[in-house]
Amino acid sequence: MIVVMRRGAEKAEIEHMAQRVESLGLKAHVIVGEERTVIAAIGDKREEMKESLESGPGVAAVMPILAPYKVASREVKPESTQVVVRDLKVGAGSLGVIAGPCSVESEEQLITTARAVKKAGATALRGGAFKPRTSPYAFQGMKEEGLKLLAAAREETGLAIVTEVMSPEDVELVAKYADVLQIGARNMQNYRLLEACGRVDRAVLLKRGPAATIDELLLAAEYVLNEGNQNVMLCERGIRTFEAHTRFTLPLATVPYLHQKTHLPVVIDPSHGTGHAYLVEDMCAASVAVGADGLIIEVHPKPEEAMSDGYQSLNLEQFAHTMAKCRKVADALGIEM
Amino acid sequence: MIVVMRRGAEKAEIEHMAQRVESLGLKAHVIVGEERTVIAAIGDKREEMKESLESGPGVAAVMPILAPYKVASREVKPESTQVVVRDLKVGAGSLGVIAGPCSVESEEQLITTARAVKKAGATALRGGAFKPRTSPYAFQGMKEEGLKLLAAAREETGLAIVTEVMSPEDVELVAKYADVLQIGARNMQNYRLLEACGRVDRAVLLKRGPAATIDELLLAAEYVLNEGNQNVMLCERGIRTFEAHTRFTLPLATVPYLHQKTHLPVVIDPSHGTGHAYLVEDMCAASVAVGADGLIIEVHPKPEEAMSDGYQSLNLEQFAHTMAKCRKVADALGIEM
């Protein structure tokens, strides 16, 4: 950490802060500049120290040098993590495709979609049984009934099942049916849920919150990893910005940036990331080109009649077309898909 | 709702959408303009319909006319709600002040703070016992031990107790000790938690998520209200923007805007909203002037030694000074404080 003292900070203040740094178990290195004095605090204490030092006398700012996450860091584990669940392979050169409806609505709807996405090349089926909805008046999902339909679709198609879990007390139930537990954007910092998912033997798909920084996302992943579960996929699904013509702003630079910082694979969600079906295909192709390790795409046999997210769902034909385009890009760049 | 058709939408598409609107139980009103046709959908079905209509053939956009929240709306209940808990009065002309440390750290720290903030004019004591922390390596709170210290401080000072609850399974425990359940910004859309807080006999302080729109905040409140709990205070604590010189951006216009839309009282948190102790006093005074119904302020006897949020905590003297300034503004404007 670098503690930057205010211009004109008194000698006593500087000494006080240097002692304070030492009392935290770090080594203080005072550097007197022309205009300001800075104190370099050497050692590995990270984030928590920063808060404490900033309110010291004469301090202008504290700048951390080290990233606050540890286990998720590529510095700690240089080789890329690949998450493998049935035929779904995500990371380390493999691009996995997860597709399916926003909500599980009926056996007919689900199995039709499952067959179609499998045929087009997906290796996992998504579908919400527990639905977090902005409004209490909106459809809240089929719950366990929906989980059973998902398991039945897996039975028939062999697709891995990805579904959201909303609360710690549901983790066991959802894990009974699902292969991958999805933690939604709204719950990215629901720490109890993160910990509960860290204690079960299921892969986790952790979605970035729309206002979360990358450091916050990696620290959320760290909550899961810390409990012993190493099968974590990060998911960029768009951030909230002033742009109103898309539902969220989908920053694909997250992919190469995360690849430098962490060994965990990165999945892109162009459905939520754009909020409009007609933008999804091109953003899928771009995601493949930018190096994404996976895609999660909303697909519905009749988007117009979907109980949720119809406006951003591809129909079966559009999905097949999208997959064909993605495969061209993947083949050109030597990505396994 | 207004369904805007694409320029050149075909007659069949327009008829299809008009029928679709009617099949949803609404009355369709087709208006042919010079460049576009729009269909006004009359009736009260709100948000959920919007999603379904947007993916119809020939549709360019769907614009809702009605707000998606109901019970929270001032249209439904024109008179302002006042939340009263012990001596804390929030709303309808009364400004309530909640003050105390970010985290409960020790009996000594807590009781010293409680006495001082009471003396300066606060009527409620805040203090975190369960702490949601961005990093799993940071201090996570004293848990039930902390709750007991809070109850003891109430015993001595009479201050109402405001403390955060992080998970549905903790609601009962926290409600045993606290007067007001705080739902943190990270949990604004943790729907299970909202529902659980809606079912206990405790007032709720609901913090706005840093990327939440006002409609989303009111819909989150609606989850609580819907379960029968009408004692809900909304809290603006800043949003995430590109500004980096403050921890969040604190938009005080939220206060008069919410006062027009909802009958629920609005509390401002200038500590999190700015992230720097030296900005808190002026923003407190501004909050009073803009018409806030309450303030929640972080106060610590020795901010430099705080286990969390020290950089944004006032010390006891600064708090007394801040209260004096706020009282001047409140007196000038006829606000009870």
Place this chain on the structure above:
Amino acid sequence: MIVVMRRGAEKAEIEHMAQRVESLGLKAHVIVGEERTVIAAIGDKREEMKESLESGPGVAAVMPILAPYKVASREVKPESTQVVVRDLKVGAGSLGVIAGPCSVESEEQLITTARAVKKAGATALRGGAFKPRTSPYAFQGMKEEGLKLLAAAREETGLAIVTEVMSPEDVELVAKYADVLQIGARNMQNYRLLEACGRVDRAVLLKRGPAATIDELLLAAEYVLNEGNQNVMLCERGIRTFEAHTRFTLPLATVPYLHQKTHLPVVIDPSHGTGHAYLVEDMCAASVAVGADGLIIEVHPKPEEAMSDGYQSLNLEQFAHTMAKCRKVADALGIEM
């Protein structure tokens, strides 16, 4: 336009607004809903009317139905515009690559870069002679001397020259040497400059401002088109968001979105859009895959010694590598490059 009246608006208010709409030359269509009355205003008066109506008595909101831009709209001109300047072809299936240093620094630096980017496949050379700098203490460009070096580089390599013009009074001078006038992000709403560029016989590259909406970008283009200059390229170079790990946030969904709204070609600037050289290659490949009509990339023989923007400039070898990757994607998708 749709004028939404407040719940409980009085009959007189509704009548007043209906008359007001008619007095503006529009046809008023009053629709009485269960909770609210709306007035559909039929006719083509667009944006300016909106402002005037919003302050009427009893009005809750005014929602425009028509886009505010006209000449830039694909509804007006369905076929895509292709901008052709020497060997640079941008749009309608052709991907043009503009590459070169942030600032022209010396003959040696420029000609070395020009030769290398041409060899790697670029068809235009960028280079700033007039530099808008955030700080008055930073290098402000070589001015006309720089323009002469650019013209000399064109002489030798045949590359089209793209360079920024900062002020109306410089348009004539810059147009004397350059093939494409670049209007920088800071000047996107410098209307005098837009008009001046609209009156010369040079193609224009108009960069999106970091806080500009897409409608504002298209209206800025409209200022140029309106003066008679139809050779306008739009450039997405990133928007300002809360993300701090990249210099700006580069939303590639802008490309398919703009392709639907306008016939003008869309160029991506991954150098400014990310602000880090190591993110540029992947974002270039993604830009090609998403359907961009052009790329503008900062390249410098020795980024470490660049007088500006070194941290986001590719060196000559990195640029050649990037071009090879882009070409693979372009070939796979049938894009001419």
Place this chain on the structure above:
Amino acid sequence: MIVVMRRGAEKAEIEHMAQRVESLGLKAHVIVGEERTVIAAIGDKREEMKESLESGPGVAAVMPILAPYKVASREVKPESTQVVVRDLKVGAGSLGVIAGPCSVESEEQLITTARAVKKAGATALRGGAFKPRTSPYAFQGMKEEGLKLLAAAREETGLAIVTEVMSPEDVELVAKYADVLQIGARNMQNYRLLEACGRVDRAVLLKRGPAATIDELLLAAEYVLNEGNQNVMLCERGIRTFEAHTRFTLPLATVPYLHQKTHLPVVIDPSHGTGHAYLVEDMCAASVAVGADGLIIEVHPKPEEAMSDGYQSLNLEQFAHTMAKCRKVADALGIEM
């Protein structure tokens, strides 16, 4: 500056960077940490060096220690600047109020407004003669005719005249009639315009761009100060965020933050900052309480008929009411108004 080397940076890279720092005229101070090495670069070279160092081998990040602005800094001039123009006093304990229509529309409209705002306590009259409009189809202002009406209104009322100048070539003309040259948000980084305003004997009101950081605002002011003009007022008029219920987000914390960083006075524009007339009064009161040095408020005799910005303009009665409320707050806090 602090140059942070990558984990595992080689000794040669560290030495190279240390030499590079020295070659820039700074003193290099190498500090070897447990995980990383950092190089403290001592001396005053600021921003421009940063760019150059970031692309060095083995460099992870470069963190500036010193603010990039100089003349605007309170470190350089500790006492607050007061701008005085006729009866308008802004800064150093005095709150100046500038009020008037968005656009000058007619003699009648202007003089009616001028008399009313003067009576209510304003000491300066605003009014746009040259109007920067998002759309080329919107009203562009009365130009010199409008300037003459402004001068006539000054003649009668004694109010100081504040009006926008859009282009360097208009500076002389506008300065002929106006007391204060307003540089609009869209032109905050129009450096030629800043320089031109820096060379005339008129006070300058510099508006913050909606995506500009505070450092960028201060550097823009520095362009004016640098030319010799010290009468600069900064104006916060809202930033662009994801919030859509207000036109912009108005961060009042800017006031105490700027007061710490600069000696220049800070004016708040609650009209543009909220975009809705009904939010202006409360935000004016809050601006006074937070310590603003001035207010600039849009006022129109008949907002419903205004040619621009009617939805955010107060009528004459609302303005008088707003002023009365502001005066109460100012009196309570000992602010001269």
